Amino acid sequence: MTDHSFSQAQYDAITDTAAHWCMRLHAVDCTAEERLAFEQWRDAHPLHALEYEAMLDIWDVAGHLSRPESAVSAVGIKPAKPWRTFGMAAAICALALPLAAYTGWNLGWLPNAHQHFEATDNVRQVTLSDGSQVELNLGSELTFSNYKDQRRVTLKKGEAFFNVSHDPQHPFIVRAADGRIRVTGTRFNVWMYEDQVRVNLIEGSVLVTSNSDLSGEGLHLEPDMQARYRHGDFSPQISQTCANDHSLAWRSGKLVLDDLALTDALPLINRYLNKPVMVADHSTGLIRLGGIYNIKELNNLVASLPKVLPVYLTRNKEGNPVLNSIAQQVPKS
Template sequence: MTDNSLSQAEYDAITDAAAHWCMRLHAVDCTAEERIAFEHWRDVHPLHAFEYEAMLEIWEVAGDLPRPEAVTSVARFKQAAPWRTVGIAAAVCALALPLAAYSGWNMGWLPNSYQHFEASDTVRQVTLSDGSQVELNLGSELIFSNYKDQRRVTLEKGEAFFSVSHDLAHPFVVRAADGRIRVTGTKFNVWMYEDQVRVNLIEGSVLVSSNDDLPGDGLRLGPAMQARYKHGDFTPQINQTYPNDNSLAWRSGKLVIDDLALNDALPLINRYLSKPVMVADHSTGTIRLGGIYNIKELNNLVASLPKVLPVYLTRNKEGNPVLNSIPQQTPKS
């Protein structure tokens, strides 16, 4: 978003102000008066809000970049603040100032390339700045940042198929939920719903960790292998996939459910719905479902489930559809 009525100096001043407010609002000593002043500044002009949202994205990318030794030279921002907050603040300012950003790149804690992609109601193919190809499923979002020592993707939500350009000295790292997938060049798929993640390797090899804070690079996957993890898992669950595996059917616009219990099938369906479907109890969750469905028409599937399964639909107080099993009558003797 730009405003042609503003001079370059005025535009730069807004960018600097957005960086300042981003730092202050994340500071531990930010006052209520400062927050009120920020809201006033943000509401004065649409460009203020736009620039601040852009700074928030930079803040998110920079969140875990600086190393303690890298931020000592910028400690003037807030001597009493934790080094992590100081480093992020420096990163936000540096990305607003090209010369400082160049220094940040050489130090290895600022990217020289940043891309943000979303796919809403259609599958989308994108090319990252390193030449890697990514296919995004419906309702998916990712951020790519290119650093001196690694290429980094954050999968914010959804599902993506990666075809990574080979670069042994510049590894490609995907962060999904609490975990991490590390490669140098390969083809793989990452599916994420809430805190559940599933990684399918097609070609090459990857290292999968279920918790980015744990030491080590994780467990190695070979072709036709799958890793699953969720929040709290110490290590991923690893298993072999089969030749008829349908987990990548979304690339053809399909969702294949192969005789799965509703407890396992609903996360695959709910990824595409604005209101996730719930089950009323454990017995309902064990009812099995199968079929091939168009990923753009899954809202219709929800309404049709009572026609194909022994269930009826209700809604909870949040408005979510709830599946309830129909009690089976015991035959009279």
């Protein structure tokens, strides 16, 4: 986004400076004086901060760069940690320079398209540059990058329903937490909260891994199956989707809780809250909750829980609501 109070030359200079600071702040030898100088530059004008945020987006893409052996040998780079710094620096520079970007595309280092999407107060439908359709739930964010050998999505937070255009030669890969979902063309849903991920397959097939650093392509899902994993899991847990599964109710603006224990229900609720709700102890977490709720009104649900459950609300030192169970009196015989 260009600020028309700047000339093109001034705008280009701001972009170059943002790229410089992005690389310096990620360098191991960045000094406290440099960080202070960066903060002063960033705060000097709103456009500085906007350009720096855009550079961070590119840096995030470059952080997942593969390292083709042919490309490494072609430029004489040793397979060591400096490759990561080189790759990120190259990505930042190349995305700013079309000629260099063309070279990066042919080597499989850089995307020829990069998109960023967020959904804040409403469910949002977007079209990726490859023609795939994505629905984003409230409070969700993702990026899409189109590489020569693959299409790559990073789900940064929230939930998304994918209808992927079929292309066996150009696999579609979704990164969520530490894991990876690989498809060629299918319909599936990915829900993520903190380090928890759930993948529901509607049509087609996917391969799911809970740790993208592990070798192998992952476990195979067929329609009406789901995979769950958390940070640190060696392998995802695979199961059949229940006949009364309501995990896609969010697409109609609803959250359906089917008599779930609070420990299972709260992650589904907390996805929509600024301050997640906690339980005071194990016994509170076993209390069950059901019902159908509007995803835009879940803050009201938190306040009403003491009216429908044997609990009362307190706050912890961080300001989070905490549910505490009310001890049930045993009738005297």
